[in-house]
Amino acid sequence: MMLDIDVIVVGAGPVGMVAALLAANEGLEVLLLEKSDNRHVQSRAIGITPPSLEILQHIGLTDLLLDKGISVRFVRIHDETRLLCSLDFSQLPDTFPFVLAIPQHRTETLLEEAIARVPSIHLLRGHTVEDVFIQGEQVEVYGGHSQGGRFHFICRCLLGCDGGRSITREALEIPFDGASDSQTFLMGDFEDNGTSGDDACFFLRHAGRWNHFPYPEGSAVMF
Numbered sequence: 575m576m577l578d579i580d581v582i583v584v585g586a587g588p589v590g591m592v593a594a595l596l597a598a599n600e601g602l603e604v605l606l607l608e609k610s611d612n613r614h615v616q617s618r619a620i621g622i623t624p625p626s627l628e629i630l631q632h633i634g635l636t637d638l639l640l641d642k643g644i645s646v647r648f649v650r651i652h653d654e655t656r657l658l659c660s661l662d663f664s665q666l667p668d669t670f671p672f673v674l675a676i677p678q679h680r681t682e683t684l685l686e687e688a689i690a691r692v693p694s695i696h697l698l699r700g701h702t703v704e705d706v707f708i709q710g711e712q713v714e715v716y717g718g719h720s721q722g723g724r725f726h727f728i729c730r731c732l733l734g735c736d737g738g739r740s741i742t743r744e745a746l747e748i749p750f751d752g753a754s755d756s757q758t759f760l761m762g763d764f765e766d767n768g769t770s771g772d773d774a775c776f777f778l779r780h781a782g783r784w785n786h787f788p789y790p791e792g793s794a795v796m797f
Protein backbone atom coordinates (compact mmCIF):
# COMPACT_ATOMS: atom_id res chain seq x y z
CA MET A 575 0.00 0.00 0.00
CA MET A 576 1.32 3.45 -0.90
CA LEU A 577 -0.03 6.14 1.43
CA ASP A 578 -0.57 9.79 0.76
CA ILE A 579 0.65 10.04 -2.81
CA ASP A 580 -0.55 13.28 -4.37
CA VAL A 581 -2.14 11.95 -7.54
CA ILE A 582 -3.13 8.55 -8.90
CA VAL A 583 -3.80 8.44 -12.64
CA VAL A 584 -5.79 5.41 -13.82
CA GLY A 585 -4.82 4.45 -17.38
CA ALA A 586 -1.56 5.06 -19.24
CA GLY A 587 -3.08 5.89 -22.61
CA PRO A 588 -2.17 9.22 -24.20
CA VAL A 589 -4.51 11.17 -21.90
CA GLY A 590 -3.25 9.50 -18.70
CA MET A 591 0.41 9.92 -19.62
CA VAL A 592 -0.01 13.60 -20.53
CA ALA A 593 -2.01 14.16 -17.31
CA ALA A 594 0.78 12.49 -15.28
CA LEU A 595 3.45 14.65 -16.94
CA LEU A 596 1.44 17.84 -16.41
CA ALA A 597 0.83 16.96 -12.72
CA ALA A 598 4.54 16.16 -12.18
CA ASN A 599 5.37 19.48 -13.84
CA GLU A 600 3.42 21.13 -11.01
CA GLY A 601 5.64 19.41 -8.44
CA LEU A 602 3.21 16.58 -7.60
CA GLU A 603 4.12 12.93 -6.92
CA VAL A 604 2.19 10.71 -9.35
CA LEU A 605 1.31 7.01 -9.43
CA LEU A 606 0.22 5.89 -12.91
CA LEU A 607 -1.68 2.57 -12.93
CA GLU A 608 -2.07 0.71 -16.24
CA LYS A 609 -3.83 -2.62 -16.66
CA SER A 610 -1.99 -3.84 -19.76
CA ASP A 611 1.52 -5.27 -19.45
CA ASN A 612 2.52 -3.82 -22.84
CA ARG A 613 1.72 -0.74 -24.88
CA HIS A 614 -0.91 -1.05 -27.67
CA VAL A 615 0.52 -0.92 -31.21
CA GLN A 616 -2.64 -1.05 -33.33
CA SER A 617 -3.53 1.69 -35.83
CA ARG A 618 -5.46 4.33 -33.85
CA ALA A 619 -5.32 8.14 -33.76
CA ILE A 620 -3.54 9.44 -36.82
CA GLY A 621 -2.46 12.85 -35.72
CA ILE A 622 -2.21 15.67 -33.22
CA THR A 623 -4.12 18.92 -33.62
CA PRO A 624 -2.73 22.46 -32.98
CA PRO A 625 -4.27 22.92 -29.47
CA SER A 626 -2.83 19.57 -28.33
CA LEU A 627 0.61 20.51 -29.67
CA GLU A 628 0.41 23.69 -27.57
CA ILE A 629 -0.44 21.66 -24.43
CA LEU A 630 2.41 19.25 -25.14
CA GLN A 631 4.78 22.21 -25.41
CA HIS A 632 4.33 22.77 -21.63
CA ILE A 633 5.95 19.40 -20.97
CA GLY A 634 8.68 19.86 -23.57
CA LEU A 635 7.38 17.23 -26.00
CA THR A 636 6.34 19.21 -29.06
CA ASP A 637 9.80 19.48 -30.63
CA LEU A 638 10.34 15.72 -30.21
CA LEU A 639 6.98 14.99 -31.83
CA LEU A 640 7.58 17.44 -34.68
CA ASP A 641 10.82 15.63 -35.37
CA LYS A 642 9.04 12.26 -35.66
CA GLY A 643 5.86 13.26 -37.51
CA ILE A 644 4.71 14.90 -40.74
CA SER A 645 3.17 18.38 -40.69
CA VAL A 646 0.00 18.12 -42.79
CA ARG A 647 -0.90 21.59 -44.06
CA PHE A 648 -3.33 20.70 -46.85
CA VAL A 649 -6.32 18.40 -47.16
CA ARG A 650 -7.49 17.72 -50.69
CA ILE A 651 -10.99 16.38 -51.35
CA HIS A 652 -11.61 14.54 -54.62
CA ASP A 653 -14.65 12.93 -56.25
CA GLU A 654 -14.42 10.24 -58.96
CA THR A 655 -12.51 12.38 -61.41
CA ARG A 656 -11.50 15.76 -60.03
CA LEU A 657 -10.34 17.83 -57.10
CA LEU A 658 -13.41 19.33 -55.40
CA CYS A 659 -11.68 21.60 -52.87
CA SER A 660 -8.63 22.03 -50.66
CA LEU A 661 -8.37 22.99 -47.00
CA ASP A 662 -5.33 25.05 -46.12
CA PHE A 663 -4.39 24.65 -42.43
CA SER A 664 -1.40 26.94 -42.86
CA GLN A 665 -3.85 29.88 -42.65
CA LEU A 666 -4.92 28.91 -39.11
CA PRO A 667 -4.09 31.55 -36.47
CA ASP A 668 -2.34 28.93 -34.31
CA THR A 669 1.25 28.54 -33.13
CA PHE A 670 1.27 25.24 -35.02
CA PRO A 671 -0.88 25.74 -38.15
CA PHE A 672 -1.00 22.09 -39.21
CA VAL A 673 -2.07 18.63 -38.06
CA LEU A 674 0.95 16.57 -37.07
CA ALA A 675 0.55 13.11 -38.62
CA ILE A 676 2.10 10.54 -36.30
CA PRO A 677 0.79 7.10 -35.31
CA GLN A 678 -0.67 6.96 -31.80
CA HIS A 679 1.72 4.20 -30.74
CA ARG A 680 4.69 6.46 -31.57
CA THR A 681 3.17 9.32 -29.58
CA GLU A 682 2.66 6.89 -26.69
CA THR A 683 6.27 5.69 -26.96
CA LEU A 684 7.54 9.28 -26.71
CA LEU A 685 5.24 9.93 -23.75
CA GLU A 686 6.37 6.78 -21.95
CA GLU A 687 10.04 7.69 -22.57
CA ALA A 688 9.35 11.15 -21.13
CA ILE A 689 7.70 9.56 -18.08
CA ALA A 690 10.75 7.34 -17.52
CA ARG A 691 12.84 10.53 -17.23
CA VAL A 692 10.66 11.97 -14.42
CA PRO A 693 11.48 10.48 -10.99
CA SER A 694 8.22 11.74 -9.44
CA ILE A 695 6.08 9.59 -11.78
CA HIS A 696 5.79 5.88 -10.92
CA LEU A 697 4.29 3.89 -13.80
CA LEU A 698 3.00 0.46 -12.77
CA ARG A 699 1.89 -1.77 -15.65
CA GLY A 700 -0.19 -4.89 -15.08
CA HIS A 701 -2.26 -3.04 -12.44
CA THR A 702 -6.01 -3.17 -13.10
CA VAL A 703 -8.08 -0.78 -11.00
CA GLU A 704 -11.33 -2.46 -9.94
CA ASP A 705 -12.81 -0.10 -7.38
CA VAL A 706 -12.48 3.45 -6.21
CA PHE A 707 -13.89 5.07 -3.05
CA ILE A 708 -13.84 8.68 -1.91
CA GLN A 709 -13.23 8.77 1.87
CA GLY A 710 -13.32 12.36 3.10
CA GLU A 711 -10.20 14.12 1.80
CA GLN A 712 -8.65 11.01 0.25
CA VAL A 713 -9.38 8.47 -2.46
CA GLU A 714 -8.87 4.73 -2.00
CA VAL A 715 -8.02 2.63 -5.04
CA TYR A 716 -8.33 -1.18 -5.12
CA GLY A 717 -7.35 -3.61 -7.84
CA GLY A 718 -5.44 -6.66 -9.00
CA HIS A 719 -2.06 -7.45 -10.57
CA SER A 720 -1.85 -9.28 -13.89
CA GLN A 721 0.50 -11.81 -12.21
CA GLY A 722 -2.01 -12.39 -9.38
CA GLY A 723 -2.29 -10.55 -6.07
CA ARG A 724 -4.11 -7.43 -4.97
CA PHE A 725 -3.20 -3.77 -4.43
CA HIS A 726 -4.62 -0.91 -2.37
CA PHE A 727 -3.38 2.68 -2.74
CA ILE A 728 -4.50 5.94 -1.15
CA CYS A 729 -4.13 9.34 -2.77
CA ARG A 730 -5.31 12.91 -2.44
CA CYS A 731 -6.49 13.23 -6.03
CA LEU A 732 -7.51 10.64 -8.62
CA LEU A 733 -7.62 11.18 -12.39
CA GLY A 734 -9.70 8.63 -14.27
CA CYS A 735 -8.04 8.37 -17.71
CA ASP A 736 -9.09 4.78 -18.33
CA GLY A 737 -10.77 5.28 -21.70
CA GLY A 738 -14.27 4.79 -23.05
CA ARG A 739 -15.31 1.99 -20.67
CA SER A 740 -13.92 3.71 -17.60
CA ILE A 741 -14.14 1.74 -14.37
CA THR A 742 -13.37 4.97 -12.49
CA ARG A 743 -16.42 6.67 -13.94
CA GLU A 744 -18.54 3.61 -13.17
CA ALA A 745 -17.26 3.30 -9.57
CA LEU A 746 -17.93 6.97 -8.86
CA GLU A 747 -21.29 6.87 -10.69
CA ILE A 748 -20.30 9.66 -13.05
CA PRO A 749 -22.75 9.65 -15.98
CA PHE A 750 -21.50 9.32 -19.55
CA ASP A 751 -23.67 11.10 -22.09
CA GLY A 752 -21.78 9.94 -25.17
CA ALA A 753 -23.38 7.79 -27.86
CA SER A 754 -22.07 5.22 -30.31
CA ASP A 755 -21.69 6.11 -33.98
CA SER A 756 -23.37 3.57 -36.26
CA GLN A 757 -20.75 3.94 -39.03
CA THR A 758 -18.16 1.23 -39.50
CA PHE A 759 -14.83 1.61 -41.25
CA LEU A 760 -11.61 -0.22 -41.84
CA MET A 761 -8.32 1.38 -40.92
CA GLY A 762 -4.72 0.31 -41.42
CA ASP A 763 -1.13 1.41 -41.99
CA PHE A 764 0.30 0.68 -45.44
CA GLU A 765 3.38 1.41 -47.49
CA ASP A 766 2.78 4.50 -49.58
CA ASN A 767 3.91 4.64 -53.21
CA GLY A 768 1.51 7.46 -54.08
CA THR A 769 2.13 11.03 -55.16
CA SER A 770 0.16 13.01 -52.57
CA GLY A 771 3.30 13.86 -50.59
CA ASP A 772 2.58 15.43 -47.22
CA ASP A 773 -1.07 16.24 -48.06
CA ALA A 774 -4.07 14.38 -46.68
CA CYS A 775 -6.55 13.27 -49.33
CA PHE A 776 -10.22 12.32 -49.08
CA PHE A 777 -11.74 10.43 -52.03
CA LEU A 778 -15.54 10.48 -52.33
CA ARG A 779 -16.31 7.62 -54.71
CA HIS A 780 -19.57 5.89 -55.68
CA ALA A 781 -18.18 2.71 -54.18
CA GLY A 782 -17.55 4.47 -50.87
CA ARG A 783 -15.30 6.99 -49.22
CA TRP A 784 -11.65 6.48 -48.43
CA ASN A 785 -9.15 8.76 -46.77
CA HIS A 786 -5.40 8.80 -47.02
CA PHE A 787 -3.06 10.38 -44.48
CA PRO A 788 0.71 10.51 -44.84
CA TYR A 789 2.77 8.89 -42.12
CA PRO A 790 6.49 9.18 -41.43
CA GLU A 791 8.90 6.96 -43.33
CA GLY A 792 6.77 6.55 -46.43
CA SER A 793 3.88 4.72 -44.83
CA ALA A 794 0.30 5.94 -44.99
CA VAL A 795 -2.84 5.30 -43.03
CA MET A 796 -5.98 4.71 -45.09
CA PHE A 797 -9.59 4.19 -44.13
Ligand SMILES: Cc1cc2nc3c(=O)[nH]c(=O)nc-3n(C[C@H](O)[C@H](O)[C@H](O)COP(=O)(O)OP(=O)(O)OC[C@H]3O[C@@H](n4cnc5c(N)ncnc54)[C@H](O)[C@@H]3O)c2cc1C
Binds near residue numbers: 589678702735736741
Ligand atom coordinates in the same frame (compact mmCIF):
# COMPACT_ATOMS: atom_id res chain seq x y z
C1 LIG B 1 -9.33 1.96 -34.56
C2 LIG B 1 -9.25 3.30 -33.87
C3 LIG B 1 -9.00 4.43 -34.63
C4 LIG B 1 -8.91 5.68 -34.02
N1 LIG B 1 -8.66 6.77 -34.80
C5 LIG B 1 -8.56 7.98 -34.22
C6 LIG B 1 -8.27 9.15 -34.98
O1 LIG B 1 -8.07 9.08 -36.18
N2 LIG B 1 -8.20 10.35 -34.36
C7 LIG B 1 -8.39 10.45 -33.01
O2 LIG B 1 -8.30 11.57 -32.48
N3 LIG B 1 -8.66 9.36 -32.26
C8 LIG B 1 -8.76 8.16 -32.83
N4 LIG B 1 -9.03 7.07 -32.07
C9 LIG B 1 -9.31 7.29 -30.68
C10 LIG B 1 -8.06 7.36 -29.87
O3 LIG B 1 -7.36 6.14 -29.99
C11 LIG B 1 -8.55 7.64 -28.47
O4 LIG B 1 -9.21 8.89 -28.47
C12 LIG B 1 -7.41 7.70 -27.48
O5 LIG B 1 -6.75 6.46 -27.38
C13 LIG B 1 -8.01 8.07 -26.14
O6 LIG B 1 -6.96 8.14 -25.23
P1 LIG B 1 -7.23 7.84 -23.73
O7 LIG B 1 -5.90 7.94 -23.05
O8 LIG B 1 -8.35 8.69 -23.23
O9 LIG B 1 -7.81 6.36 -23.68
P2 LIG B 1 -7.13 4.97 -24.12
O10 LIG B 1 -6.15 5.14 -25.23
O11 LIG B 1 -8.27 4.03 -24.29
O12 LIG B 1 -6.30 4.61 -22.84
C14 LIG B 1 -6.90 4.18 -21.66
C15 LIG B 1 -5.88 3.34 -20.92
O13 LIG B 1 -6.46 2.95 -19.69
C16 LIG B 1 -6.16 1.59 -19.47
N5 LIG B 1 -7.20 1.07 -18.58
C17 LIG B 1 -8.50 0.85 -18.89
N6 LIG B 1 -9.15 0.40 -17.82
C18 LIG B 1 -8.23 0.33 -16.81
C19 LIG B 1 -8.30 -0.07 -15.45
N7 LIG B 1 -9.45 -0.50 -14.91
N8 LIG B 1 -7.17 -0.02 -14.70
C20 LIG B 1 -6.00 0.41 -15.23
N9 LIG B 1 -5.88 0.80 -16.52
C21 LIG B 1 -6.98 0.77 -17.30
C22 LIG B 1 -6.17 0.96 -20.87
O14 LIG B 1 -5.43 -0.24 -20.91
C23 LIG B 1 -5.53 2.06 -21.68
O15 LIG B 1 -4.13 1.93 -21.75
C24 LIG B 1 -9.10 5.80 -32.63
C25 LIG B 1 -9.34 4.67 -31.85
C26 LIG B 1 -9.41 3.42 -32.45
C27 LIG B 1 -9.68 2.21 -31.60
